[in-house]
Amino acid sequence: MVGATNQTLRPFLWRAGKLFPDREIVSRTAEGLERYTYSEYEGRVARLAGALSDAGIGDGDRVATFCWNHNRHFETYFGVPSMGAQLHTINPLLPDHHIQYIVENAADRIIFVDPSLAPKLAGAVDEDAFASVEQFVVMASEVPDDVGLSPVTDYESFIADSPDEYDWPDLPEDQPAGMCYTSGTTGEPKGVEYSQQMLWAHTMATLPKSGLDIGAEDVIMPVVPMFHVNAWGLPFSTTAAGAKHVYPGPSPTPEDLAKLIEEEGVTMTAGVPTVWLGLLDYLDEHDADISSLERIIIGGSAAPRSVIRRFDEEYDVDVLHAWGMTEMSPVGTVAHLKPGMEDLPAEEQYEKRAKQGLLAPGLEMRVVDDDGDEVPWNGEDFGELWVRGPWVTTEYFERPDANEEDYEGNWLKTGDVVTVDEDGYVQIVDRAKDVIKSGGEWISSVELENSIMAHDDVAEATVIGVPHERWQERPVAFIVPKAGADEAALKAELVALVEDEFPKWWAPDEVVFIEEVPKTATGKFDKKVLRDQYDDSSLIEGKTPDAEAPSDE
Amino acid sequence: MVGATNQTLRPFLWRAGKLFPDREIVSRTAEGLERYTYSEYEGRVARLAGALSDAGIGDGDRVATFCWNHNRHFETYFGVPSMGAQLHTINPLLPDHHIQYIVENAADRIIFVDPSLAPKLAGAVDEDAFASVEQFVVMASEVPDDVGLSPVTDYESFIADSPDEYDWPDLPEDQPAGMCYTSGTTGEPKGVEYSQQMLWAHTMATLPKSGLDIGAEDVIMPVVPMFHVNAWGLPFSTTAAGAKHVYPGPSPTPEDLAKLIEEEGVTMTAGVPTVWLGLLDYLDEHDADISSLERIIIGGSAAPRSVIRRFDEEYDVDVLHAWGMTEMSPVGTVAHLKPGMEDLPAEEQYEKRAKQGLLAPGLEMRVVDDDGDEVPWNGEDFGELWVRGPWVTTEYFERPDANEEDYEGNWLKTGDVVTVDEDGYVQIVDRAKDVIKSGGEWISSVELENSIMAHDDVAEATVIGVPHERWQERPVAFIVPKAGADEAALKAELVALVEDEFPKWWAPDEVVFIEEVPKTATGKFDKKVLRDQYDDSSLIEGKTPDAEAPSDE
Ligand SMILES: Nc1ncnc2c1ncn2[C@@H]1O[C@H](COP(=O)(O)OP(=O)(O)OP(=O)(O)O)[C@@H](O)[C@H]1O
Ligand SMILES: Nc1ncnc2c1ncn2[C@@H]1O[C@H](COP(=O)(O)OP(=O)(O)OP(=O)(O)O)[C@@H](O)[C@H]1O
Ligand SMILES: [Mg+2]
Ligand SMILES: [Mg+2]
Known part of the structure; x- marks a missing residue:
């Protein structure tokens, strides 16, 4: 059979550990900044894998996280999938009944939980829904008093006895590696599974100029939570590039973000629009040097043109507006300017950049009206956006009803109503379910x-x-x-x-x-x-x- | 099963045709420059696929080319694999007995041949070796007199009656898409097959900063022949990025290259060291404005440090030294500077950049001594380089003897003896077979x-x-x-x-x-x-x- 070695996450970890051993991973905690290198990270990931294996976790088992953005959470990103298990990131902001539904549906065996989120999780624990959960691991070096979760241990004890080398398995490409539920904006959250191959392909797709343009010299701070579609895949992409990671920890304020940018020399960050509105307000009132910042990825909902303009004019920061979905790992389009467009008047450039953008190489799309016909690309006619590609899932986890509704062959019907202009820029007009x-x-x-x-x-x-x-x-x-x-x-x-x-x-x-x-x-x-x-x-x-x-x- | 849509070349073609319809493909011919757009290209590729299908070519059939770098050759790059057949690029500089061996071994059914190379091919035709070949197609709008090949038609007639839309099949990822024989430096040439997935993965790997850093604004001229491992994959990468293509046509002289750079605004080009020595000599004697050129990829054999230095100091052009193999689709390492190294003294930077470089994300390597132990990364100890990854083949075509010799599990034993320095830069010391x-x-x-x-x-x-x-x-x-x-x-x-x-x-x-x-x-x-x-x-x-x-x- 014609072919090559499988597409898995492991070589990204290997490369960062070996080629960029001294590059840092920095994490904001309640006590200040924690920092270590890829070389240490690689060892800790191996120890986590060993500990999981000792805990009886094996091929295809689901391991969940209930955490903010920090280094230990990042350790689960490579540790869990690379030893053959599946990382299920739970959104801790969900209402209890959704958490119960999700844990039961996914049959999670271990849940890693932040100390600050333990009360919330404890409140959601329900004997039936949590029947599959064998233990909780608190992301700290000790378990807080009265944590209300049992059996429970702390992360440092959990990994303490494992060696910092692990005999990583050769995994098949379709091995389930990740799992995330959709936001539940239009109905019940739907489970999406990411294979090793999908995460690999998405990582490769985010690195180039057509994606998020990530290189080893970057210092990347994902503000988008790591429970939202793997923080848009940034922890993987940053590692693949050998770039420096900065994790803003629990509930960062605009001041925290401004400080991290200034102190760690962040070059790229990412999050939903409200975060950046908050940062702009903060910067209006306070002195902060964010001159290291080159670009901000804004997605999840539409980036207001005013935000794009203000970052450009006042801070010389490029906003890259991106559109994606849980089902797409998540990046689908990025609003880069095309060659020659830098010469357009500023306002026309902002107009393009405020659209959701151009489809990434490797994906295909069509825009379809109610009769199933493709609509012309004229920036006026709209229809539902359909997509497919190597990092777009072809089915939901145990949701035949949703599969039926959301797919046409291998095309995912995104539920987003869009126009496409003559230049190929997608603009989201509405949700199909919200359009009147x-x-x-x-x-x-x-x-x-x-x-x-x-x-x-x-x-x-x-x-x-x-x-x-x-x-x-x-x-x-x-x-x-x-x-x-x-x-x-x-x-x-x-x-x-x-x-x-x-x-x-x-x-x-x-x-x-x-x-x-x-x-x-x-x-x-x-x-x-x-x-x-x-x-x-x-x-x-x-x-x-x-x-x-x-x-x- | 957890998964997504297959990794195939087709979406790259679709995207370039739809998002960059007016971007150009320029080709030097004996009569001057030919140029057309991606939009036209997409139509012509569809016509080629239709013509192949009419000629009875189907799934997995091999179609060969015997051509220089030009637009029609580029049409076969997407047309042949995307309709399900396999593109076999033959090196026309091979001695006749190698051509015979290769055509027979690959069982090619159609051979596309340049008018200027038709006499060479005609000389190599041998009834037994060419038994599988059903027809020859000359890359022109008419068949030259006394071409000595039969049955024969010209390319424009071949595709004339086909429509410019084709109902592209959904192909499996392991569908053989390409084929190329190794150079035969150390023995008989060995056949390497590229699956759709391998070409996809290689394309994605070449786009980022860690690869060749290709964007839509680039104008890319592959001087490395399209019969050498798909011109290092550049025609695919250029299309995926939506960049402009410039093909230098048959036997370009340094003057031709300098002119193309100047007239077409080439930003990036690629080829073996001798080409660039020739260009430097030419530039010494002639006035030519190559200021659009930003970088040159040099590979195939070691890039002399003096060439890197001269391009940098005299022309402000970055040489990216790359190492690869036919077995690797071909890119393996690229000698990028790491963050912070721009501050080193110039000569130390050249020293790094004259090495073969850093392994691309997605690949893994080890360097092994005669006893099978890994050698330390100290820039001194050397051993054989082993590699594996999603664009490294795991076997040769019909060569069990070579498989036996060149593989250890899924590791390809490259036959290159290397050192790796503390920073992870690979340097080729010799071929294992040449080392004394x-x-x-x-x-x-x-x-x-x-x-x-x-x-x-x-x-x-x-x-x-x-x-x-x-x-x-x-x-x-x-x-x-x-x-x-x-x-x-x-x-x-x-x-x-x-x-x-x-x-x-x-x-x-x-x-x-x-x-x-x-x-x-x-x-x-x-x-x-x-x-x-x-x-x-x-x-x-x-x-x-x-x-x-x-x-x-
Ligand atoms: N840049 C953007 N501009 C506008 N909308 C966006 C943007 N990025 C994402 N979205 C919206 O978010 C959706 C994807 O969000 P997500 O996958 O988190 O779940 P959801 O669609 O909100 O929830 P559910 O699918 O459960 O109803 C997209 O389909 C789109 O509607
Ligand atoms: N930048 C480079 N510096 C030095 N050597 C290189 C470089 N790039 C490629 N090479 C050499 O070229 C080889 C790959 O060449 P190719 O696949 O064309 O066939 P070959 O190895 O020369 O022939 P065969 O395998 O048939 O003996 C590498 O293994 C390496 O020896
Ligand atoms: Mg949705
Ligand atoms: Mg070789």
């Missing part, structure tokens, strides 16, 4: 939200479609006003604002003032909750103006 | 050659070991003197020179003047020929000084 279908036309809830949130008196806003007999659905806006806002005046202004910018029939039929937009454990707007509350048309009874229907456009 | 074993110690024929070739009166030099009863082998130097050199004086000077630089017992026992060093079809010194001529010790009878034996060191 009115009179046979589509209204983008995301575009309405962006426009409304630009108003000075609005703190947060979300728009959902509520059922309507004649028009199927009509938009309703839910607004969190800023303190002291005049609600009646604001309502009128918002409707006027939307009517000014969009077709008249996009204007919400009702504006409801609320105290907070419900959010998922990932911090995304949880429209499910609002939709459940407003699942009949009573709210907009008699408010939908006949004459402004889409058919009149 | 004298008195239980090793003498590097390459180091002797380098030292001797530095003498002003030496045009070319090679050193081999000839059998010796007491010392097993002793070094003999074969010298091509420059015109007018005084041979007797030169001989004495050379021995003195070597004795000055190396242990005394490294000095050649005899210096033989010859007219030309025999070369392989790849242009490498063919020591086999000399060894066959001097396979007894008569040459050095009575010349080996007892007292200078290694044991006295």
Whole structure:
């Protein structure tokens, strides 16, 4: 058979340990910074593997983490998969019933947990759901008092007796190496498994210029949690490149981030938009030298153009806007400029860079309308984005219903509604489940939200479609006003604002003032909750103006 | 089963055609430059696939090329493998009996041949060896008169009737996609097959900074022939990145290369050392603006430090020295500087960059002495380099004898003797078959050659070991003197020179003047020929000084 050695993570670990033995891994803890080298890291990973093996963990067993971003968590990233087990990263922000569902579904045998998160996990423990769990390991050198988890040990004791060499197995490429559940924004979280090969391919795809452009000289700080799709794969990519790691530890504040950038010389960091809004606010008020920073990867939700512009103009930092999914390991598109575009006027460059970007080499995509036809790439027509490729899973873990719904052959139907412009840049218009279908036309809830949130008196806003007999659905806006806002005046202004910018029939039929937009454990707007509350048309009874229907456009 | 879509070349083609439709592919021909876009390229590749299919070519069939570097040859790179067949690139510089052996061994069904190479191929045609060949296709829009190949058609007629869309199959990852024979430097050429997955993995490995650092803004000119391990994979990598291609066509002169760089804005090029020596000579005498050029990949044999220095100092061009093998698709190591090394004195930087470099992420290596033990990484001890990884083949085509000799488990024994320094840089000391074993110690024929070739009166030099009863082998130097050199004086000077630089017992026992060093079809010194001529010790009878034996060191 024509072929070569299997694609597994192990050679990345080997290379970093041997070619970059002195490069550092730095980790923020409650007590200050911890730091060690790849050479020590390699030894500790081997000890972890030995300890797991002694604990009876073998091929394909699931080992879970319930942790923030730090060096011990990073040790599980190579230790668990390279000894043949499967690393399941649990989002500790999930509600208890989701944690229970996930642990039971994955049948985790060991759970590594941060001291600060132990109470949360202890609260979620349920005898039935946790039946498979044989022990807890606290990520520290001792177990805190009254930890409420049993049997329990601390990480340093767990690995203490193992040698710092391990006889790593040659694993098959389809060996399950990782596991992560989707955020549950549109329904129950769905389990996604990553094979050794998928993680290998994703790592290789993130390194080049078309990906995140990572080299040995980089100092990389993933702010995106390591329980979110492996911190977007950065711990693997950073190791493959031989770059320096900086982990911001539990609940970092903007000040913590600014300090780490300055003190460790961070060149690249990554996280969701709110993190960077927070950092910009902090930098407005404080002196901090972030001049080492070259680029920030922003993804998870749309990067506002203003954030991209401010980092560029005020700090000479390139924002790389990226789109991805748990199902895609996760990186799918990155909004790089194409050759020649650096000569465009600044605002046009920002426009491109605020889109979700260009598909990475190795992937394929199509954008499909309701009839299953591909839509033209004109930046106007939209349809659902379908993707496939070597780091896109072809099925969910034990979810035949979701497989049925989300796949067409080997194409993953992303559930994201997008346009593609003439240059091939993807722009997410909405979620398929959030888009408002009115009179046979589509209204983008995301575009309405962006426009409304630009108003000075609005703190947060979300728009959902509520059922309507004649028009199927009509938009309703839910607004969190800023303190002291005049609600009646604001309502009128918002409707006027939307009517000014969009077709008249996009204007919400009702504006409801609320105290907070419900959010998922990932911090995304949880429209499910609002939709459940407003699942009949009573709210907009008699408010939908006949004459402004889409058919009149 | 946990997994994703297969790793195949097709998505690279799709992406370039769709995201970079206007980026160019430029090709030098006898009539001037031909140019078209990825969009046209994609259509022509589809037409080629359709034509192959009409010609009865199917899954796993072998289709050969006998061509220089140009756009039609590049069309076979994606067209042949993506429709399920296997592209076998033949080195047209091989002697006829090797061509016959290779065509028969591979059982090629169609051979694409350049008009200028048709006479050479016609001369090699042999009824038995070519029994599998059903037709020849000349890379032109008409068949030259008296081409001497039959049945024969021209390329444009061959693809004329096929549509520019093709229903590409979903191929398995282990589908044979490419095939190339080793250079035959140390014995009969050996067939290496590349699966879709290997070519995919190699392509991904060449893109990042740790590889060749290729981006969409690049303009890439492979001077290394497309019959040498797919021009080091550059046509695939360039496409994956969406970069511009420049193909230098048949037998380019230094002037042709300089012109192409200047006129097409080439940013990166690649080839064996002699090409760049030729370019430097040309640039010394002529005005040419090569300021667009950022880097040159040099490999195939060792890049002289002087070439690296001159390109850096005189033209601000970075030479990336790379080492590879046909068995490795081919890239294995690249001599990048590590973080911090830019601050070293220039000469120390050149020293690092003149080594073969750092292993690419994804591969593993070990360096093993005669007893099978790993040698320390100290830049002194040497042993044979073993490698393995996702783009290193695990077997030869139909050569159980070579498999037996060249593999240990899944490790490829490269046949290269190397040192590794403290920083992990590999340096090739010699071929295992060329290293001279004298008195239980090793003498590097390459180091002797380098030292001797530095003498002003030496045009070319090679050193081999000839059998010796007491010392097993002793070094003999074969010298091509420059015109007018005084041979007797030169001989004495050379021995003195070597004795000055190396242990005394490294000095050649005899210096033989010859007219030309025999070369392989790849242009490498063919020591086999000399060894066959001097396979007894008569040459050095009575010349080996007892007292200078290694044991006295
Ligand atoms: N740069 C981005 N801009 C806009 N949306 C993004 C971006 N990156 C990711 N997203 C959104 O996040 C989704 C992927 O998120 P994730 O996999 O964490 O779970 P989810 O889709 O939110 O939850 P679930 O699939 O369980 O409903 C994408 O499908 C897209 O809707
Ligand atoms: N940068 C380099 N410096 C020195 N030698 C190199 C370099 N790159 C490649 N080589 C030599 O070329 C070899 C690979 O060449 P190739 O695969 O074309 O066939 P070959 O080894 O010359 O022939 P055969 O295997 O048939 O004897 C390497 O094993 C190494 O000896
Ligand atoms: Mg989702
Ligand atoms: Mg060889």
